[in-house]
Amino acid sequence: MKIRINRKELAKHIQIVQKAISARTTMQILEGIMLKAENNTLTLTATDTEISIRTKLSCIVEEEGQLVIHSRLFGDIVRKLNNDLIDIKVENYNMNLRCGESIFNISTQNAEDYPDLPRIDEYKKLTMSASEIKNIVKKTTFAVSQDETRIIFTGVLMDIKKDYINFVALDGFRMAIQKIEKEVDFETSIIIPSRSLNELVKILEDDYDVEIHISRNNIVFSFNNTVFYSTLLSGEFFNYNGLLRDNHDITCDVKKSEFQSAVERASLLAREDRANLIKLNIEDSSIEIKSNSEIGDVFEKVQTSNVNENLKIAFNSKYILDGVKILENEDILLNFTDSVNPLIITESEDDSYIYLVLPVRLAG
Amino acid sequence: MKIRINRKELAKHIQIVQKAISARTTMQILEGIMLKAENNTLTLTATDTEISIRTKLSCIVEEEGQLVIHSRLFGDIVRKLNNDLIDIKVENYNMNLRCGESIFNISTQNAEDYPDLPRIDEYKKLTMSASEIKNIVKKTTFAVSQDETRIIFTGVLMDIKKDYINFVALDGFRMAIQKIEKEVDFETSIIIPSRSLNELVKILEDDYDVEIHISRNNIVFSFNNTVFYSTLLSGEFFNYNGLLRDNHDITCDVKKSEFQSAVERASLLAREDRANLIKLNIEDSSIEIKSNSEIGDVFEKVQTSNVNENLKIAFNSKYILDGVKILENEDILLNFTDSVNPLIITESEDDSYIYLVLPVRLAG
Numbered sequence: 001m002k003i004r005i006n007r008k009e010l011a012k013h014i015q016i017v018q019k020a021i022s023a024r025t026t027m028q029i030l031e032g033i034m035l036k037a038e039n040n041t042l043t044l045t046a047t048d049t050e051i052s053i054r055t056k057l058s059c060i061v062e063e064e065g066q067l068v069i070h071s072r073l074f075g076d077i078v079r080k081l082n083n084d085l086i087d088i089k090v091e092n093y094n095m096n097l098r099c100g101e102s103i104f105n106i107s108t109q110n111a112e113d114y115p116d117l118p119r120i121d122e123y124k125k126l127t128m129s130a131s132e133i134k135n136i137v138k139k140t141t142f143a144v145s146q147d148e149t150r151i152i153f154t155g156v157l158m159d160i161k162k163d164y165i166n167f168v169a170l171d172g173f174r175m176a177i178q179k180i181e182k183e184v185d186f187e188t189s190i191i192i193p194s195r196s197l198n199e200l201v202k203i204l205e206d207d208y209d210v211e212i213h214i215s216r217n218n219i220v221f222s223f224n225n226t227v228f229y230s231t232l233l234s235g236e237f238f239n240y241n242g243l244l245r246d247n248h249d250i251t252c253d254v255k256k257s258e259f260q261s262a263v264e265r266a267s268l269l270a271r272e273d274r275a276n277l278i279k280l281n282i283e284d285s286s287i288e289i290k291s292n293s294e295i296g297d298v299f300e301k302v303q304t305s306n307v308n309e310n311l312k313i314a315f316n317s318k319y320i321l322d323g324v325k326i327l328e329n330e331d332i333l334l335n336f337t338d339s340v341n342p343l344i345i346t347e348s349e350d351d352s353y354i355y356l357v358l359p360v361r362l363a364g
Numbered sequence: 365m366k367i368r369i370n371r372k373e374l375a376k377h378i379q380i381v382q383k384a385i386s387a388r389t390t391m392q393i394l395e396g397i398m399l400k401a402e403n404n405t406l407t408l409t410a411t412d413t414e415i416s417i418r419t420k421l422s423c424i425v426e427e428e429g430q431l432v433i434h435s436r437l438f439g440d441i442v443r444k445l446n447n448d449l450i451d452i453k454v455e456n457y458n459m460n461l462r463c464g465e466s467i468f469n470i471s472t473q474n475a476e477d478y479p480d481l482p483r484i485d486e487y488k489k490l491t492m493s494a495s496e497i498k499n500i501v502k503k504t505t506f507a508v509s510q511d512e513t514r515i516i517f518t519g520v521l522m523d524i525k526k527d528y529i530n531f532v533a534l535d536g537f538r539m540a541i542q543k544i545e546k547e548v549d550f551e552t553s554i555i556i557p558s559r560s561l562n563e564l565v566k567i568l569e570d571d572y573d574v575e576i577h578i579s580r581n582n583i584v585f586s587f588n589n590t591v592f593y594s595t596l597l598s599g600e601f602f603n604y605n606g607l608l609r610d611n612h613d614i615t616c617d618v619k620k621s622e623f624q625s626a627v628e629r630a631s632l633l634a635r636e637d638r639a640n641l642i643k644l645n646i647e648d649s650s651i652e653i654k655s656n657s658e659i660g661d662v663f664e665k666v667q668t669s670n671v672n673e674n675l676k677i678a679f680n681s682k683y684i685l686d687g688v689k690i691l692e693n694e695d696i697l698l699n700f701t702d703s704v705n706p707l708i709i710t711e712s713e714d715d716s717y718i719y720l721v722l723p724v725r726l727a728g
Contacts, residue, residue: 076632080625080628081629082625095660101666102626102664103662104663105662107660261446264444265444268441296469296470298466299467302465
């Protein structure tokens with residue numbers, strides 16, 4: 001292989017595929033990036049077998065070829081070089097890399113030993129914008145389960161119906177649902193590992209459409225000369241619709257920033273050894289928030305519209321804060337039923353996002 | 365105690381004294397800040413017995429008093445409150461704190477149990493600007509020893525002569541000396557813990573003079589309503605002058621950024637298990653920098669003025685980079701004697717800073 005390539009472009013594409021390199025791999029070849037040069041194009045591929053990324057960029061190919069090179073070392077070298085152009089020549093598993101006054105020789109591995117990317121035969125197809133995907137990931141992945149023994153709940157459900165898609169994450173204490181209006185010509189449900197979604201958004205830029213292909217075992221995102229593959233999780237997800245109800249006895253409208261900062265302050269005394277317990281007392285036109293520990297107690301008060309019923313209810317403040325923090329609207333609704341049913345948090349002007357938190361039942 | 369105080373000012377002053385609070389203290393009272401209200405002034409004090417800080421701010425004192433309050437909790441509460449003014453009232457070891465709709469009650473401890481600050485009886489005095497101190501700390505503390513068994517080398521020597529002061533840090537592999545021209549009416553040598561200097565600069569702003577008092581066991585920095593105490597380290601420092609020599613056989617002038625980035629790239633292959641070894645070959649008008657490991661090798665070349673002698677010499681690249689990175693001037697000098705004597709790095713236009721690195725002796 002012999003190529004001449006723009007350094008900054010190469011650095012950018014190395015960074016893209018590095019999102020598929022796991023720090024914890026035990027297979028040495030998976031610490032590498034596969035490079036393939038042909039038709040004046042360099043193709044970079046990396047995989048940890050769950051996430052795979054392939055990306056292409058133009059370069060001058062004087063001699064075709066392919067190889068595997070250590071990802072971190074190659075990335076560090078290209079990033080730290082000074083000149084605009086890099087000349088790369090590979091012979092006998094040695095990569096000779098020249099840029100300005102710098103000369104590197106690095107051993108490479110055989111591209112034949114590199115695993116194949118997933119084959120996507122039968123698939124279903126839809127399109128979403130990159131900014132839509134970023135919003136979905138921000139609103140859902142934080143709520144997935146951290147418990148690796150119930151692996152499907154570490155993923156985000158993508159529940160595709162004829163005219164909308166629900167993205168659902170839950171961990172047994174809270175649930176986040178982002179709904180997207182979209183006409184699709186098929187219905188299906190898949191579970192995407194949340195790690196894949198979090199890595200995907202790191203390489204998405206805001207201004208293009210993303211083609212999505214869904215096969216039996218994989219989801220593939222294509223954009224901007226890059227293809228991002230993720231395996232899917234298989235298993236039965238939770239019937240999340242059963243948790244939702246429309247008729248709430250008590251609906252409080254509050255200012256997001258006021259409510260959030262009051263809960264944050266109350267949390268200062270709701271220490272972790274007490275499960276971050278805060279107590280809400282809803283009465284007339286205010287929500288009183290209390291918490292205490294050995295060292296002291298705190299009372300906060302947030303204004304709301306007049307409510308006709310009183311309610312005392314307790315929560316783990318972390319779960320409330322996680323969901324409130326990511327809301328963009330300043331006007332939000334807290335929908336309560338009673339002290340044992342979930343609190344459902346929504347934005348006043350936009351019903352596409354639902355965040356649900358289970359209360360903590362207090363003894364007595 | 366009963367006071368009304370500006371929230372932002374209080375938050376700022378809490379942050380100042382928190383620099384003296386150790387995360388690792390075993391004495392519960394030292395997790396606290398001592399507050400004392402009198403004469404419409406609140407005084408905050410914190411200490412870890414090595415560093416002590418006292419700072420004052422104005423407030424309305426309706427009732428005098430003193431107490432100790434948990435530092436982190438008090439700081440978090442004041443930082444997260446919303447309104448401009450806080451009302452604080454302490455009765456029976458309970459602090460009641462009101463701000464807008466927030467009410468906190470926090471247990472306090474007895475101020476009588478709080479340790480006294482060092483007494484500074486006989487002292488010597490000088491003045492330096494805050495920016496001068498910041499520059500000294502940046503140029504020296506990184507070079508102190510990390511080895512706690514030779515405790516005095518974890519400090520910075522302040523060697524005060526009649527018309528200059530040398531600040532010296534060394535760890536057996538390299539040495540940094542920052543010289544300050546200053547007329548002082550005494551001569552002495554003290555060793556200041558580097559941790560104290562690093563905490564001090566976090567609370568120094570650029571625009572004022574700092575009064576320095578030196579006693580037998582302490583150094584005290586006074587500025588802007590704040591007094592910062594540090595204990596001194598006692599013991600015999602190294603006779604650093606013996607390492608310096610003026611006549612160098614080979615002096616190379618290089619561009620700092622070029623030299624730094626070439627050494628950084630060479631370091632990519634000089635892995636930690638090889639002591640970051642890089643080899644320099646000085647010949648004619650260039651410095652060749654080489655390094656290698658199992659995975660490959662690298663050659664870098666940096667231009668310099670014509671030198672009349674050739675030299676091969678090896679270094680731990682980390683020690684070179686630490687010293688070069690902090691230089692501000694783009695024109696620097698590398699002063700060599702031979703392959704076993706230290707490299708002395710200076711700035712071309714300014715001889716107030718000297719950075720010295722011992723070479724690595726190669727077998728054969």
